[in-house]
Amino acid sequence: MESAPICVYLVISLQPSLILIGVAFLLVSSSNLAYPEKLSTYECGFDPFDDARNRFDIRFYLAAILFIIFDLEVTFLFAWAVSLDKIGLFGFWSMIVFLLILTIGFLFEWKKGALDWE
Amino acid sequence: MFEHDFLALFPEIFLINATIILLIYGVVFSTSKKYDYPPLVCNVSWLGLLSVLITILLLASSTPLTVANLFYNNLIIDHFTYFCQIFLLVSTASTIVMCLGYFKEESLNAFESIILILLSTCSMLFMISAYDLIAMYLAIELQSLCFYVIAASKRDSEFSTEAGLKYFILGAFSSGILLFGCSMIYGFTGVTNFEELAKIFTGYEITLFGAQSSGIFMGILFIAVGFLFKITAVPFHMWAPDVYEGSPTLVTAFFSIAPKISILANMVRVFIYSFYDPTWQQLFFFCSIASMILGALAAMAQNKVKRLLAYSSIGHVGYLFIGFSCGTIEGIQSLLIGVFIYVLMTINVFAIVLALRQNRFKYIADLGALAKTNPILAITLSITMFSYAGIPPLAGFCSKFYLFFAALGCGAYLLALIGVVTSVISCFYYIRFVKIMYFDTPKKWILYKPMDREKSLLLAITLFLISFFFLYPSPLFLVSHQMALSLCL
Numbered sequence: 090m091e092s093a094p095i096c097v098y099l100v101i102s103l104q105p106s107l108i109l110i111g112v113a114f115l116l117v118s119s120s121n122l123a124y125p126e127k128l129s130t131y132e133c134g135f136d137p138f139d140d141a142r143n144r145f146d147i148r149f150y151l152a153a154i155l156f157i158i159f160d161l162e163v164t165f166l167f168a169w170a171v172s173l174d175k176i177g178l179f180g181f182w183s184m185i186v187f188l189l190i191l192t193i194g195f196l197f198e199w200k201k202g203a204l205d206w207e
Numbered sequence: 208m209f210e211h212d213f214l215a216l217f218p219e220i221f222l223i224n225a226t227i228i229l230l231i232y233g234v235v236f237s238t239s240k241k242y243d244y245p246p247l248v249c250n251v252s253w254l255g256l257l258s259v260l261i262t263i264l265l266l267a268s269s270t271p272l273t274v275a276n277l278f279y280n281n282l283i284i285d286h287f288t289y290f291c292q293i294f295l296l297v298s299t300a301s302t303i304v305m306c307l308g309y310f311k312e313e314s315l316n317a318f319e320s321i322i323l324i325l326l327s328t329c330s331m332l333f334m335i336s337a338y339d340l341i342a343m344y345l346a347i348e349l350q351s352l353c354f355y356v357i358a359a360s361k362r363d364s365e366f367s368t369e370a371g372l373k374y375f376i377l378g379a380f381s382s383g384i385l386l387f388g389c390s391m392i393y394g395f396t397g398v399t400n401f402e403e404l405a406k407i408f409t410g411y412e413i414t415l416f417g418a419q420s421s422g423i424f425m426g427i428l429f430i431a432v433g434f435l436f437k438i439t440a441v442p443f444h445m446w447a448p449d450v451y452e453g454s455p456t457l458v459t460a461f462f463s464i465a466p467k468i469s470i471l472a473n474m475v476r477v478f479i480y481s482f483y484d485p486t487w488q489q490l491f492f493f494c495s496i497a498s499m500i501l502g503a504l505a506a507m508a509q510n511k512v513k514r515l516l517a518y519s520s521i522g523h524v525g526y527l528f529i530g531f532s533c534g535t536i537e538g539i540q541s542l543l544i545g546v547f548i549y550v551l552m553t554i555n556v557f558a559i560v561l562a563l564r565q566n567r568f569k570y571i572a573d574l575g576a577l578a579k580t581n582p583i584l585a586i587t588l589s590i591t592m593f594s595y596a597g598i599p600p601l602a603g604f605c606s607k608f609y610l611f612f613a614a615l616g617c618g619a620y621l622l623a624l625i626g627v628v629t630s631v632i633s634c635f636y637y638i639r640f641v642k643i644m645y646f647d648t649p650k651k652w653i654l655y656k657p658m659d660r661e662k663s664l665l666l667a668i669t670l671f672l673i674s675f676f677f678l679y680p681s682p683l684f685l686v687s688h689q690m691a692l693s694l695c696l
Contacts, residue, residue, distance in 0.1 A: 200234045
């Protein structure tokens with residue numbers, strides 16, 4: 090019974106998503122009024138020049154992965170910085186070892202050129 | 208505070224440091240314009256082999272610390288882990304030896320493969336000595352992550368990418384199931400340490416319909432399913448043939464050899480030490496029978512070598528599970544002997560597959576008339592295939608005999624019967640290798656380049672051990688008995 094607020098929250102948070110999708114379905118053009126000319130892309134009256142889709146650049150994905158890794162490192166740094174007086178010298182050197190391993194990973198990606206073209 | 212603990216972990220610390228130094232060396236010099244971007248893969252693999260051998264030396268000579276509980280009972284070192292770790296490192300060293308020629312032929316200039324193999328070896332060392340559910344899960348995750356990457360390491364083949372993707376999805380899924388089981392165990396018992404769990408579950412009846420114990424039952428079931436996924440037992444084996452076939456051959460060899468040792472060691476510790484209960488016996492009985500039957504029947508229809516070896520390793524896991532599901536000391540002993548002999552035979556087979564690879568060894572029919580073009584290799588492969596089939600007096604027969612003996616000793620007559628029957632059925636496709644080599648004439652003669660010295664040494668050593676194991680099996684029997692005793696007591 091302690092998790093009843095979570096169930097209420099779930100139901101309430103499901104509603105906007107369902108409303109958004111449902112209203113989109115209601116307001117779309119019904120099949121009587123749609124013909125190929127109406128559904129094609131609009132490029133100022135001309136025929137479409139090219140496919141509107143681009144090739145996905147892998148650098149975006151790489152940037153996201155690097156962000157995740159160093160963001161988690163920063164998260165651990167926050168927790169460590171706050172409790173440094175209680176964990177003493179041993180805690181300090183443990184964090185230094187952790188940072189060292191992540192620095193080696195950083196050196197690897199630097200040398201490999203993952204930081205270059207963006 | 209932890210000085211003795213770090214001293215006991217000295218081999219692992221050395222291996223991690225060696226890996227990091229090799230990584231820095233590799234990346235700094237292979238991307239430097241001054242030295243004209245050298246491909247450093249051969250250097251790094253020889254140095255990696257050297258560091259694995261030094262780790263074996265450090266592990267074997269750590270005599271002051273034979274039994275220890277480390278890091279607040281997260282890790283344990285005893286005779287079981289000692290021999291398992293040495294065995295794991297020896298098999299990793301053999302795999303690296305096999306790959307030294309492979310990199311030159313395939314011109315796979317990514318030295319990171321060796322780094323990842325070394326890292327996963329280190330994590331498997333931790334996995335073997337894990338004594339806590341959290342430590343076990345962390346080690347399994349590190350090992351699996353390294354494996355996902357090297358399964359997809361051949362970048363110009365979409366076969367390899369498909370294998371890596373399949374392995375990643377199924378591996379992540381099975382790790383999730385494993386972790387869910389661990390969290391349920393923690394939720395219902397409040398401890399994650401194996402020793403504490405063993406104390407809780409002594410004499411405690413775990414059934415599905417009990418009031419408190421149904422949660423524990425589900426937790427242990429999920430952990431079992433997670434482990435069975437990773438060891439490619441039926442009915443969770445579906446990813447294995449595709450992944451084994453698509454990965455580069457070196458990586459397939461590493462997959463067949465090393466994780467089996469470490470995950471089986473971990474399973475033995477979890478299920479026989481902590482969760483000892485007759486309820487799990489039925490699950491492992493079923494998996495063992497299904498694996499043996501599937502391994503025997505599905506391999507008959509295969510034309511490609513690596514898929515056939517994948518199915519044969521699934522079948523072998525079924526045989527190993529016979530020993531595991533007995534739950535007696537003889538059962539564990541037969542499991543350990545079976546693992547040792549399985550690894551020997553697998554190293555032999557993959558060394559031959561890698562040696563013949565220079566001229567496209569993808570289909571079994573490529574082996575035609577090997578007896579005339581390379582008779583010694585044909586004899587080696589025939590002896591290994593006979594050993595897989597379980598024909599006396601080779602080592603495979605000894606291991607299967609001991610496994611069935613243990614099954615009969617604990618009363619699992621059905622297991623032994625199905626084991627014998629599937630052994631006979633699987634003889635068919637093993638001996639088909641021999642028939643193709645000796646009695647088939649292919650339309651086009653296939654000539655192979657001679658293999659390099661390291662693989663030939665490896666083949667000679669493993670062939671010698673397989674053929675003459677029956678003359679002097681007592682060291683292995685004594686060692687495995689000591690391992691089983693130190694686990695159970």
